[in-house]
Amino acid sequence: MRNRKAAKGLTIAFATIVAAAAVSACGLADRNAKATLLLSVRQENTFATKAAGEQMPDTNQFFLKIENAAGEHVYYGSYGAKPARISVPAGSYSLTLVSMEMDGPDWESPVYGDAVDIVASSGETVSINFLCKMVNSGVRVRMTERYLARYPGELTVAQEAGSLRYTSSETRFGFFDAGNATFSAIATDGSSQQLFSKMLSSGQMLTLTLDAGSLDSQSSISVQLDTTAEYLSQTIMVDQYRNTQSDGQGQESAFSIVEAAAHPEESVWVWGYIVGGDLTSSAINYEAPFTKNSNLAIAASAACRTRSECMSVELASGSDIRETINLVDHPEMLGRKVYIQGTVKESYFGMPGLKSIKAFALE
DSSP states (O other): OOOEEEGGGOOHHHHHHHHHHHHHHHHHHTSSOOEEEEEEEEEOSOOOOTTTOSOOOOGGGSEEEEEETTSOEEEEEEGGGSOSSEEEOSEEEEEEEESEEESSOEETOOOEEEEEEEEEOTTOEEEEEEEEEEOSEEEEEEEOHHHHHHSOSEEEEEETTEEEEEOTTOOSOEEEOSEEEEEEEEOTTSOEEEEEEEEEOTTEEEEEEEEOOOTTOOOOEEEEEOSSSEEEEEEEEHHHHOOTTOOSSSGGGOBOHHHHTTSTTOEEEEEEEEEEEOOOSSOOBOSSOOOOSSEEEEESSTTOOOGGGEEEEEOOTTOHHHHHHOTTTOGGGTTOEEEEEEEEESOSSSSOEEEEEEEEEEO
């Protein structure tokens, strides 16, 4: 298990730092006019997690960190040990409250807390009300017999901070930072084979069933909501994300969206399902009616409703592709599989995209 710290485990040296911070704050208040921070915590209706089977820790034992604009600690210690009123110089501050500090992914380790940025003016009293919620993401993996026949061994889920290995018998949730995670099959000889990557969201409890079927197989998604976290189940057809024969040079060897994103400024073939349109820098419309015929979004599954797993496609004025598949005039194209040859862009409407389309084909 990776190292993690709970605030109740503070050392004597750390307690001394906390006390010094409190004294220093009082000393600052005696000088020039300062701002005052008043902190409180509100909790969601329930904090019992189905993943860990435990109650959320006492918020008085949470870690509280207050940093100024220069990244210097104004306070770093347990929430319960903080001064009732924290006096600080006027300026910008970042406040973070977490139930534990982790240095990487770990099993059954939900982290609760909140983060707030404020600007405090001279003589002002700023009240900060933290909303404690789950801030990391839980991932549980199930493997079908078809998946294990093709990818025997273990699975790693990796982020920059570290990784966890899943066996076929593992039933626990692993907890990761919100952000992108890479899923790789580890063969019995120790070799690694990247399968796909997925964006993880804070407060999300994700159960992934890994299957290996034909490229035409579609993911099935069911969603269950909970008062504490969002519980999601998703079946991923691994071969939708990875094609060992792909080089992007033709329709038969078209890249998946994940593979294409690794080839910016190259003209390649990409396959995907049409999932939406009316793109903006932050949103995709997944349902008719549509209002823009100049773009659309494709994904590895016709059921995808996650923006980070989509690729944007330019439908240039007067082009055959606009005339044929734009969703304003052809909403029936929603869910159709398409092969497109175009130039990969790192960002088009805030996501990987295809522009300067040369050819396309519907399946």
